[in-house]
Amino acid sequence: MKKEDRRREAAKQKALRKKKQRRRRRKRIILLVLEIIILCVLLVIAYAVFKLDKLNLTSLNNIDNNGWKQEGYTNIALFGTDNRAGETEGVRSDCIIVASINNETKEVKLMSVYRDTMLSQSEGHYDKANAAYALGGPEAAVSMLNRNLDLDITDYVSVNFLAVADVVDLLGGIDLELTDEEVVHMNNYCVETSEITEKDYARIDPEVAGTYHLNGVQAVSYCRIRYTSGGDFTRTERQRLVLEKIAEKAKKAKLSTLNNIIDAVLPEVSTSFSSSEIVKLAAGVFDYKIVDNKGFPFELETPESVSGYTGSYVVAVGLENNVRQAHEFFFPDEEYEPTESLKHISEELCYITGIYPNTDEEMQDDIENTE
Numbered sequence: 001m002k003k004e005d006r007r008r009e010a011a012k013q014k015a016l017r018k019k020k021q022r023r024r025r026r027k028r029i030i031l032l033v034l035e036i037i038i039l040c041v042l043l044v045i046a047y048a049v050f051k052l053d054k055l056n057l058t059s060l061n062n063i064d065n066n067g068w069k070q071e072g073y074t075n076i077a078l079f080g081t082d083n084r085a086g087e088t089e090g091v092r093s094d095c096i097i098v099a100s101i102n103n104e105t106k107e108v109k110l111m112s113v114y115r116d117t118m119l120s121q122s123e124g125h126y127d128k129a130n131a132a133y134a135l136g137g138p139e140a141a142v143s144m145l146n147r148n149l150d151l152d153i154t155d156y157v158s159v160n161f162l163a164v165a166d167v168v169d170l171l172g173g174i175d176l177e178l179t180d181e182e183v184v185h186m187n188n189y190c191v192e193t194s195e196i197t198e199k200d201y202a203r204i205d206p207e208v209a210g211t212y213h214l215n216g217v218q219a220v221s222y223c224r225i226r227y228t229s230g231g232d233f234t235r236t237e238r239q240r241l242v243l244e245k246i247a248e249k250a251k252k253a254k255l256s257t258l259n260n261i262i263d264a265v266l267p268e269v270s271t272s273f274s275s276s277e278i279v280k281l282a283a284g285v286f287d288y289k290i291v292d293n294k295g296f297p298f299e300l301e302t303p304e305s306v307s308g309y310t311g312s313y314v315v316a317v318g319l320e321n322n323v324r325q326a327h328e329f330f331f332p333d334e335e336y337e338p339t340e341s342l343k344h345i346s347e348e349l350c351y352i353t354g355i356y357p358n359t360d361e362e363m364q365d366d367i368e369n370t371e
Contacts, residue, residue, distance in 0.1 A: 056270040064143035066339040074101040077156040093133035100330045110293040112236035118313040119148040163268035165216030174245040183207045189221035240293040297322040318357025319346035
């Protein structure tokens with residue numbers, strides 16, 4: 001081989017070695033970047049799990065289900081409790097909401113169940129809806145909802161007064177339009193709410209209608225108002241409105257604010273969701289959107305008394321028909337037919353209360369009488 005050819009071959013081999021070195025270096029850099037990304041993901045998951053350790057996790061082991069399965073939806077029971085400091089037993093769920101998430105569209109619908117609604121409890125007796133939580137905790141309360149609504153709820157979330165107040169305060173408050181009546185009653189409720197939560201508030205004075213920026217104590221007190229037109233029915237509307245306002249502000253909040261909320265609120269939350277399930281739900285939290293809300297029962301009466309029972313009740317005018325409307329609201333594409341268990345409960349409620357749904361003939365008479 002000529003000298004010139006040897007020089008050319010040496011230069012070629014040297015260039016090949018440099019090229020291989022660059023490839024190895026590039027691979028090492030790519031691997032290092034991947035390792036850093038994986039490490040960051042693991043740190044985020046570890047941080048989330050660490051935070052979630054502050055939750056009060058409660059497994060639901062024996063949930064009633066009439067057999068219905070709502071495919072494509074995640075149904076969750078939300079309970080707002082009024083427990084004071086140190087109270088753990090006999091706690092009432094003054095706020096009962098069923099949240100249904102469309103897993104594909106991420107649309108969320110909320111339905112409040114009026115707390116005084118007469119419904120079937122465990123062992124076949126009848127009582128107010130909020131009695132289930134007080135007597136048997138979240139397991140009994142979730143079973144009560146499934147039994148009386150033909151749902152397949154398997155998980156729940158409970159929060160108390162303090163948690164809601166903390167969230168509102170950490171988000172910087174919420175804006176709500178109040179009537180004259182609501183201002184007066186909210187001011188009155190604020191006294192007790194402030195004592196329970198050990199948080200401050202500013203009394204609204206003069207007590208006139210308007211749009212106000214409410215802090216945590218005021219927002220919770222607004223949710224508790226029931227002595228206005230509509231009573232408990234209007235109160236549940238206020239509760240759902242506050243939830244929507246909180247969701248709107250949370251979506252726009254800084255990461256540091258959300259972190260502060262997690263630190264403050266998680267110890268006040270009880271849930272049956274596992275840490276992995278919460279992380280999975282949280283991954284799409286900003287895609288969720290509350291699109292509609294209702295109160296249950298849709299058609300109801302509030303008799304002054306029910307024979308054999310004490311206190312006032314909300315009675316569904318035909319539980320079966322009301323549940324049909326609930327399923328149409330939540331699952332418009334579902335072909336729903338009430339279970340035999342639900343039909344039996346509906347019939348028993350009619351017998352106990354003496355309140356029956358209108359027949360087609362009675363409805364026609366009512367129409368003719370109003371013409």
